[in-house]
Amino acid sequence: MPELPEIETVRLQLSEVLPGRIIERVEVLKQKSFIGDKQLIEGKKVIGVDRKAKLLLIDIEGQIDLAIHFKMTGQLIYADKNRRIAGGHPTGDFTGDLPSKHTRVIFHLDRGTLYFNDQRIFGWVRTGTKEEIRQMKFLQELGPEPPEIDEAEFQKILIKIKKPIKLALMDQTRISGVGNIYANDACWEARINPRRLANTLTRKQYSDLYNGLIKVLKEGIKYGGATAADAKYIDLHGLGGHYQEHFRVYDREGEECLREDGGIIHKYAMGGRGTYFCPKCQG
DNA sequence: TTAAATGTTTAAAT
DNA sequence: CATTTAAACATTTA
Numbered sequence: 001m002p003e004l005p006e007i008e009t010v011r012l013q014l015s016e017v018l019p020g021r022i023i024e025r026v027e028v029l030k031q032k033s034f035i036g037d038k039q040l041i042e043g044k045k046v047i048g049v050d051r052k053a054k055l056l057l058i059d060i061e062g063q064i065d066l067a068i069h070f071k072m073t074g075q076l077i078y079a080d081k082n083r084r085i086a087g088g089h090p091t092g093d094f095t096g097d098l099p100s101k102h103t104r105v106i107f108h109l110d111r112g113t114l115y116f117n118d119q120r121i122f123g124w125v126r127t128g129t130k131e132e133i134r135q136m137k138f139l140q141e142l143g144p145e146p147p148e149i150d151e152a153e154f155q156k157i158l159i160k161i162k163k164p165i166k167l168a169l170m171d172q173t174r175i176s177g178v179g180n181i182y183a184n185d186a187c188w189e190a191r192i193n194p195r196r197l198a199n200t201l202t203r204k205q206y207s208d209l210y211n212g213l214i215k216v217l218k219e220g221i222k223y224g225g226a227t228a229a230d231a232k233y234i235d236l237h238g239l240g241g242h243y244q245e246h247f248r249v250y251d252r253e254g255e256e257c258l259r260e261d262g263g264i265i266h267k268y269a270m271g272g273r274g275t276y277f278c279p280k281c282q283g
Numbered sequence: 284t285t286a287a288a289t290g291t292t293t294a295a296a297t
Numbered sequence: 298c299a300t301t302t303a304a305a306c307a308t309t310t311a
Contacts, residue, residue: 003289054290071290073308089289091309102308120307122290138291163301172291181289226289250289272303274287 004054004145004177005220009241010076010087011051017078017085018046018058022110033104033118036127040064053145053176055138065133067126068116073102074123080112086239090227093117094239145177146213155206158198165201166194167271169213178213181226184276185248186213193282194275219246249276257281 022045026038040060047059056076058066068076075088079098086094093100098115105125107114116125126133133139143157157175161168169175169183178186187194189212192205201209220226220243227240234240244251248258249265253276257263263280 006289069291071306072288073290119309120288122292122306122308161300167301170290179289269287273290 003179003182003220003225005182005217005243006087006225006241007051007054007056007070008221009225011049011056013085013087014049014056014058014076014078017080017112018114019048021046021112023060023107024110025108027106027108028104029099029106030104030118030121032121033116033123034125038127040127040129041066052139053142053172054179057133063130065128065130067128067133067136069123069138071118071120071122071124073119075102075117077115077117078112079115084237084239086234087225088117089119090234090240091117091119094234095237141173142176143172143174146175146210146217149175151207151210154210155203158201158206158209161198163198164195164270165192165198165209166275168198170271170273177217180273181243181247181250182213182216182220184250184274185216188248188276188278188282189213189215191281194270194277216248219243249278250274252276 023041026042028034041064044064045061047061050057050059056068060066070088073089075086075093077084077086077094077098093102099106100117102117102119103115104118105116158168161174166183166187169178169186186209190205190208192209223243223246224241226243227234252265253267255265257265257278257280259281261280263278265276265278267274267276
């Protein structure tokens with residue numbers, strides 16, 4: 001569930017258990033999922049857990065970072081004899097036997113175990129010195145994330161982009177952290193058609209969009225991110241977030257618009273991603 | 284059987 | 298060269 005609120009939720013949860021732990025051994029089950037030298041972190045202590053947009057950064061003693069990108073289906077599960085903390089793409093792996101068939105990397109800790117699972121193998125785990133990680137192309141090209149830019153800066157960035165507003169919001173090199181769910185919901189909040197070109201909004205629309213985006217991102221974090229609606233087994237164990245119960249338009253095709261204007265949420269593909277909107281209030 | 288899935292990454296086109 | 302679009306990546310589920 002890789003979007004800023006979901007990764008932030010994972011960060012907050014892991015911050016409760018990882019600091020102070022020693023990574024005794026790293027077991028790589030899928031070579032494609034691991035980049036770098038595992039010996040850089042073996043035997044080292046975890047200092048803290050940070051995040052940059054959708055990238056999770058685990059701070060390791062000795063100026064080392066462990067960067068983890070979830071992409072579409074990555075998940076991180078911490079398990080010890082007392083509890084299990086899971087975040088990322090919601091699947092039965094959260095509560096089933098570990099390692100599962102999707103486990104790609106296992107971090108054996110002095111107390112507990114951290115599993116990196118990734119169904120589609122798009123995600124990656126990477127080790128490096130803090131400098132090496134900072135120099136990564138991905139981080140170098142990342143734009144600012146919404147909470148750290150104000151309304152004026154937000155407008156300044158978007159007015160230079162000549163593509164549909166929803167795609168502009170999802171362009172990580174311009175604005176980072178926003179993915180498909182929150183881009184869809186932010187457009188609804190601001191009553192803007194997702195297809196509208198980013199450089200053609202009115203002053204008020206930039207303002208509404210900025211506020212709408214901040215609102216849905218904050219709400220996403222508040223509810224612990226989104227978890228697939230069909231992941232009941234996860235809710236039963238208290239391992240899932242609840243933003244999905246507050247979706248404005250995402251995954252609501254055919255349902256009534258929340259504004260009670262009688263609109264029915266439509267869905268179509270734009271940029272290869274599901275795009276949802278209400279033809280009445282986002283016409 | 285075909286389509287789609289919370290994201291980049293790379294190649295191609297403009 | 299900078300910007301935008303399309304395909305690719307690999308697997309599972311509807």
